[in-house]
Amino acid sequence: MTTLTVYAETDASRALNHLQDFGAIRELLAGLGVEFERWEASRPLSATAAPEEVFAAYADAIETLKKKYGFVTVDVVSMHPEHPNAAEARGKFLAEHTHDDFETRFFVDGAGAFYIRAGGKVYQLICTQGDLINLPANTTHWFDMGPKPNFKAIRFFRIPEGWVGRFTGDAIAERFPKYEAAA
Structure with a gap:
């Protein structure tokens, strides 16, 4: 289930708000400049589907x-939970970063957590199958796939280089509840 939990960036021990209604989540995120939509994502894919299979299933x-x-x-x-690079990938995306371009993700299977840091708050967004998120350029954020990741997301870029993160060096992600605590 898609959820949004809001924390003060100085206090990860107590949630200020917790939303489960998609419309309410979308409205709150819109106030941050984040586009959040629900798209059709029901094509059957195996747990270890290759990128080519995902591209073919979601070509339209x-x-x-x-x-x-x-x-x-x-x-x-x-x-997937047995992915040989799961721990390395988790560590990379768990570090707070920004991008010069907006970041778009379409979750076609499974789930993961985006954390958006804005206006003195941290927004933990659990994205699930069918969720499409567009983060504005220079949005401070991180992503947690959990210790046993299970998701497929299509990533979109307006630059040929693809994913280019500018890491902030702030260890804030270490202080907030991890994905597995919310899943």
Whole structure:
């Protein structure tokens, strides 16, 4: 289930708000400049589906988004509990960072947690199958896939290099509840 939990950035021990209603989540995120939508994501995929299989299953959605936003690069992050690089990948995305371009993710299977730091608060957004998120450029955030990741997300970029993170060096992510605590 998609959820949004809000914390003061100085106090990770107590949630200020917890939302489960998609409309309320979308409205709150819109106030941060974050676009959040629900898309159809019901194509059958195996746990270890290759990126090519995901591209083929979601070709129409990919083309729609490429045309709408001018994306030039698309890739797939496909993680499963036995993935050989799961711990390394988790560590990379758990570090707080920004991007020069907006960041778009379409979750076609499984779930993971985006953490958005804005206005003195941290917003923990559990994204699930069918969720599409667009973070504005320079949004301070991190992503937690959990210790046993299980998700497939299509990532979209307007730059040929694809994912380029600018890490802040702040260890804030270490102080907030991890994905597995909310899942």
